[in-house]
Amino acid sequence: MTHQAPAIGCCGPVDTDAPLAVTINPEARVNVARSGAPIGTLKPGEWHTLAVTVVNDGFVTGPLAVEAEPVSGLQLDLPVHELTGEHRQDAAFRVRLDAPTVVDVTLTFRALGALGGLANHSTVNLLLSARE
Amino acid sequence: MSEPPVQPLFASAARAVRKLQDLGDPLPADVVTQLSKLESSSLSDAERRTQLGTLLRPFVLLDVSIDEQGIASCAPGAAPPRLVQHGWRSFLVQVANPHRIEANLTAGNSGVYGVIDYLSHSARIALHDTLTVVPRIKDAWLDAKIAGPSELSGVEAEYKVISLYARDGGIKQGGLSLFAADEHNHHSLSRSPLQLAGFRTNFELREYAASFDFDCATAREIRLDIREPDGRSCMAAITVRDGQGRSYPSKAMRLAPDMFFHEHVYRATGEMIRLPEGQYQVTAIRGPEYRPVLLEANVDAGTEAIPITLDRWVDPASRGYYSGDPHIHAGGCSHYNVPSEGVTPETMIRHVRGEGLWLGSVLTWAPCYYHQKQFFSGESISPPAELEDPAMQAAQGMTWTPQPTDRDAESALRYDVEVSGFPSSHSGHLILLGLTDQDYPGTSLIEDWPSWNLPVLRWAKEQNALVGYAHCGVGLGVGTEELPNYIVPSFQGIGSNEIVVDVPLGAADFQCGGQFAPAAELNIWYHLLSVGFRTLMLGETDYPCMYDEGPGVGRTYVRLDEPPSGPQAIEAWTTGLRESASYFGDGRSHVFDLAVDGDVGREHRLDSPGPVRVSATVAAWLPEEPPPPPAGRPAYSAPVGWHLERSRIGTSRSVLVEAVLNGVAVASQELVADGTEQEVGFDVPVEESSWLALRILRSVHTQPIFLEVGGRPIRASRRSAQWLHDSVDQLWTVKSGFIRDDERAAARQAYDEAQAVYRSRREECETD
Incomplete structure (x- = not known):
């Protein structure tokens, strides 16, 4: 067991019904994490929308891009989301599996293309499952 | 159980192997190679599953099976249970989850509940100021944690990583148990999912833990006899790895002043590091003014010390140039999920000394503001590099005693403010250097501060602070490397946004950079200079936010008659910035005594247009061959950051020194980056009042010398x-x-x- 002191301020857990939460801290670091909300089961051949809640503590504006490593049988529709600088925004992307299967996909969220360094919490892996 | 799908299985295996690498406990290289080949092979899924299990089996310490109730049963795997005293070892865990339960996997441990805040990753002790917990951990010799993502994804089989800490040496019996906390199907009102997971096992006769006879290699304290080339004692960054590439002390759990995000630790002459017997590769360096020293060390029963002589290649202070990093942090940012904590001045001064910096400006900012502001005094300090909580650290095996060095007084900290995470931060993050009062008038909370920057700047300048902008290039890239360029940026981020308003109103003195693409950083500065403003530019690190290697990744050198020291050290340094020569960059190249017609002054007057003679002494050091980029990290710091390696011309050892007039390179000269000081000179025609500087792009840039022709102000560019x-x-x-x-x-x-x-x-x- 671990002592889990509640995080505060910029880095606290995001209260959301979306399965993914992106936080941008005051230093414009992008973090992404699974929330407690379920992803659900996909139907083969049908697009499934995954909601993303963005909490922006960095006043960052401009594109929030999502990148993914290719996974056989998985199609991704990853539109670039426009950050307005608002503290909380809703975003979404779509996934489709060709056939009943289970895949593990790694997604990377990027804002401010020039940032590198420690922006290494911006990756999350998702288990996607499709059943008839 | 149904067969696990092969793609998620390999994805989890690859993640676990990467995690072991990140923890400094990598699998053998041939195993990693075989894993990669197997992942993309054309074998059947069944064959790939089998071969994957065979390949990783020798490294699996724990086999875990999750039953339909979500109860985890553990059994020993094939990996030898070899630990190291006062260190961490990490192993694979193979999880069988036939009921596809989604839950959070947690390792049970032996009584250190509440002591170490793993969630925080803050590299310091939680609650140390409210609760003495030393006696509790004295009886706890074994600790365990799931490293990296701990969620069971719901697939039938996957790999995880477990890290184990052994406080004691010898053969020790111990048990490991895991709990699967199911938050999705949690119906108890009185117990958390984790408590419920542990509670269930109390009413079963089955044994859920795996028992081991751990073989804990005894570690000994080895003294590091670190010396400057002249024999003086000092602080340095020391990296110790064994033949398998494992780091010492382990990165799996470090307490300040040792940071989990560093490969190295900072140690002074005579301080200790704990090592079991074996062969080690030791690397020592003290910032970019030194070449790395690599040596092989054999630690056996007779070893007491490892002698290390540093290799300095340049000494700017001997030429009157004193280094500073105007932007480092002691709390907050990605490393601190409980950001009200952070580390103390005793830790920060250790890091600053270890990078050979004269000054480090520790900036308190929003996530840690209310905790860290206690260290603000309005004066520069140079405290001893003590341990933050000696009793706790001793209980964790950090029994060494901090040692003073001959060079301690040469480094100082100044606590000031970065206006980041404040209401005005959208306008860019302000750095306020040399404050006497850190609270904006009439405010008690951050939220009360102004929502744009100019009032804050004017308040700070009333205190005679030097004020400007942090990480100037963030959000100012326009898709070109051309300098200067005339594309108006979109101001999407936290660069030096409002500087275009503040400078003409006399309210901002500088911008900081040396972190991102030069065009994104320098363009706004060049334009301000070209219409006659005397704006300064400084190199900074934003440690450990933008860069985590250490303070001084980006740095600024200021020409002073005397070393900056004592309570007014930062004031002496900022006065030098205003009035004297300075340059900034990555510290791997240096420009001394930039002069126009032999005059090193910042302002130079010419009676009429005509050629001027520009001269300077330049030194740069590159290894003869380009080194391979570090594994698992962006090449040479951030993907687009400043690093002399990015200035290398082809595969040669040369770099290009450029003379810049009004933002345009008007003359250049190749320089062999062999570490020697070399004279450079250029004849530059000057047709009108202008500014002139030297640069090696992506490594060093001087402040300009302002040339006024015929008494006319600089108005060099209508565009x-x-x-x-x-x-x-x-x-x-x-x-x-x-x-x-x-x-x-x-x-x-x-x-x-x-x-x-x-x-x-x-x-x-x-x-x-």
Whole structure:
């Protein structure tokens, strides 16, 4: 067991019904994490929308891009989301599996293309499952 | 159980193997290679599953099976249970989850509950100021944690990583148990999912833990006898790895001053590191003014010390140039999920000394503001590099005693403020250097501060602080490397946004950079200089936010008659910035004594147009061959950061020194980066009042020398004036919505005044 002191301020857990939460801290670091909300089961051949809640503590504006490593049988529709600088925004992307299967996909969220360094919490892996 | 799908199985295996690498406990390289080949092979899924299990089996310490109730049963795997005293070892865990339960996997441990805040990753002790927990951990010799993502994804089989800490040496019996906390199907009102997972096992006769006879290699304290080339004692960054590439002390759990995100630790002459017997590769360095020293060390029963002599290649202080990093942090940012904590001045001074910096400005900012502001005193300090909590650290195996060194007094900290995470942060993050009062008048909370920057800057300047902008290039890239360019940026981020308003109103002194693409950082500075402003530019690190290697990744060197020391050290340094020569960069190249016609002054007057002689002494050091980029990290710091390696011409050892007049490179000379000081000289025609600087792009840039011809002010670019004017418009479009209603009229007035200044200067420019 671990002592889990509640995080505060910029880095606290995001209260959301979306399965993914992106936080941008005051230093414009992008973090992404699974929330407690379920992803659900996909139907083969049908697009499934995954909601993303963005909490922006960095006043960052401009594109929030999502990148993914290719996974056989998985199609991704990853539109670039426009950050307005608002503290909380809703975003979404779509996934489709060709056939009943289970895949593990790694997604990377990027804002401010020039940032590198420690922006290494911006990756999350998702288990996607499709059943008839 | 149904067969696990092969793609998620391999994905989890690859993640676990990467995690072991990150923890400094990598699998053998041939195993990693085989894993990669197997993942993409054309074998059947069944064959790939089998071969994967066979390949990783020798490294699996724990086999875990999750039953339909979500109860985890553990059994020993094939990996030998070899640990190291006062260190961490990490192993694979193979999870069988036939009921596809989604839960959070947690390792049970032996009584250190509540002591170490793993969630925080803050590299310090939670609650140390409210609770003495030393006695509790004295009886706890074994600790365990799941490293990396701990969620069971719901697939039938996957790999995880477990890290184990052994406090004691010898053969020790111990048990490991895991708990699967199911938050999705949690119906108890009185117990958390984790408590419920543990509670269930109390009423079963089955044994859920795996028992081991751990073989804990005894570690011994080895003294590091670190010396400057002249024999003086000092602090340095020491990296110790064994033949398998494992780091010492383990990165799996470090307490300040040792940071989990460093490969190295900072140690002074005579301080200790704990090592079991074996062969080690030791690397020692003290910032970029030194070449790394690599040595092989054999630790056996007779070893007491490892002698290390540092290899300094340049000594700017001997030429009167003193280094500083105006932007480092002791708390907050990605490393601290409980950001009210952070580390103390005793830890920060250790890091600053270990990088050979004269000054480090520790900036308190929003996530840690209320905790860290206690260290602000309005004076520079040079405390001893003590341990933060000796009793706790001793209980964790850090029994060494901090040692003073001959060079301690040469490094100082100054606690000041970065206006980041404040209401005005959309306008760019302010750095306020040399404050005497850190609380904006009439405020008690961050939220009370102004919602744009100019009032904050004016308040700070009333204290005679040197004020400017952090990480100037963030959000100012325009998709070109051309310098100067005339594309108005979109101001999407936290660069030096409002500087285009503040400089013409006399409220901002500098911007900081040396972190991102030069065009994104320098363009705005060049335009300000080209219409006659004396804006400074500094190199900074934003440690450990933008860069985590250490303080001084980006740094600034200031020419002073005396070393900056004592309570007024930062004031001496900032006065030098205003009045004397300085340069900034990555510390791998240096420009001394930049002069125009032999005059090193910042302001130079010419009676009439004509050629001037520009001279300087330049030194740079590159290894003869380009080193391979570090594994698992972006090459040479951030993907687009400043590093002399990025200045290397082809595969040669040469770099290009450029003379820059009004933002345009007008002359250049190749320089062999062999570490020697070399004289460079250029004849530069000067047709009008101008600014002139030297640079090695992506490594060093001097402050300009201002050349006034015939007493006329610098009005060198009509297009620069227009660019600045138009940037004010763009900034208002993007940022004004973040300014409070009751402050917006004053902001608009300031924006208008700034634009009026630019229009006036545009009309005064003689050239386009």
